[in-house]
Amino acid sequence: MNTPSLILPFLALILSPLLVGIVNRTKAFFAGRTGQPLFQLYFDLAKLLRKGAVYSKTTSWIFRAGPVVQLAAAITALFVLPWGGASAPFHFNGDLILLAYLMGLMRFFTVLAALDTGSAFEGMGASREVQFSALAEPALLVGLAAAAHAGHDHIAPPLGNFQGALSLSGIYSSLSMDAWLSSGPALLMVAGALFVVFLAENSRIPFDDPNTHLELTMIHEVMILDHGGPDLAMILYGASLKMWLLGSLTAGLIVPVRTGNAWLDASAVFAGLCFLALLTGVVESTMARLRLLRVPQLLVSAGFLSTLALILLLWR
């Protein structure tokens, strides 16, 4: 464990609300508005933390535990997340499943807290969230498996022993330019699938509209309607961390900079993340929301892309 890998997760904790800011600035630019400042989410969080919370009498301890568990799961996940070539503080074989299920835990507690309020609308949002994420998860895991397969000839010396080959840090350190040259089409498909998962999991257009105010069409927003004050701050911050988590998985794949210097690699991934946020803003400005019936189809397509990439690499 070296210094950069210890510091990077804390940097992620500080920088993650910036991604949301970049998305919103891009959308404002496309709409021709002045838009909110780049650091708006930081201001919002500071404001919410100073407020008190109101709890409905029908809710139980689950409702209060929800935001705390979400935030804790997100922060834990940051510690197994590599920044491209820069490895995470903790890595072991199969930690990609830990990452996927920490995000699953986040979602589970969001859903439980939403159901705990007893509101019909929140139940509807919860049902959709669970349905869509059940389809997004195979795309993510199969995609990562394909990435592991693409890179497993190119693992960098520090993690070169087979032990690292199935950890996220091992996978991402091996996805160098060489891996792209030898299995470019497959990696491109994995990147596409991960980007779709990134949009779906972060409740972005075309899956969900973060700005919508119609309960019938909301998915993520409707589940957090009853939270306020510090709880809402934790949820918003947790959501931005989740964006960071899935964003780094995508950006680490599409930015094949593996210099061996952790700081250089990490800044390349950060540039990739900013680009990804920009791209998300462009997608949100230029696309309409999909009809709910069409959403599973897009997610299954993403799963198909991942599967195709894995099949291509297995039979290389």
Add this chain to the structure above:
Amino acid sequence: MRLLVDALIVLLILTNLRLVASSHLAACIYVVALQGLVLGLLPLLVGTDPLTLRACVLSGLTMVLKGIIFPWLLLRALRAVQVRKEMEPLVGYTTSLLVGAVLLALAMWFGRRLPLPVSEASPLMVPLALFTIMIGLFAIVSRRKALTQVLGYLVMENGIYAFGLTFAREEPLLVELGTLLDIFMAVFVMGITIFHISREFDHIDTDRLSLLKD
């Protein structure tokens, strides 16, 4: 070169996928046109190193016929019958994608086990051909509109063509040209037939045609 061929093959696999996942007939026709164009490029890339006149003629003819003339004929038929969408396919679009994934795995597995007399340009070539044939058949059996079934037929023929490319060096040019001419006639006739079916019965749903009695 190998990477380029692989990329094109992946593109072909994705066009197959797009075909079974789309409900807009016009979009399906464009997808098949793209598939024809990419298939036309392949003889130039998989053949022996110096470009032969044979490969160029084959490639040019394929691109013109499959990429331009067939889509044009079908788009004309589409305009004439005034049908925009495949409304109720026998197998839904999300299910079709899953079926596509299974078919792909099957094609890969089968392609590996098929002993071939010649070495292929890319190990993905035979699986691609088998997958394209299967998707074509699947489109024929799972869709109601006559136009989609014609597209399925075309895709199936594309698969056979891709299979033939594996033997591109052994196969005589005349056979390929003959096949292309046959397909041309078939699409031409089917375009006219679709138009007549639609004028006679106000729809082109083939499963309703099976109920007809004389």
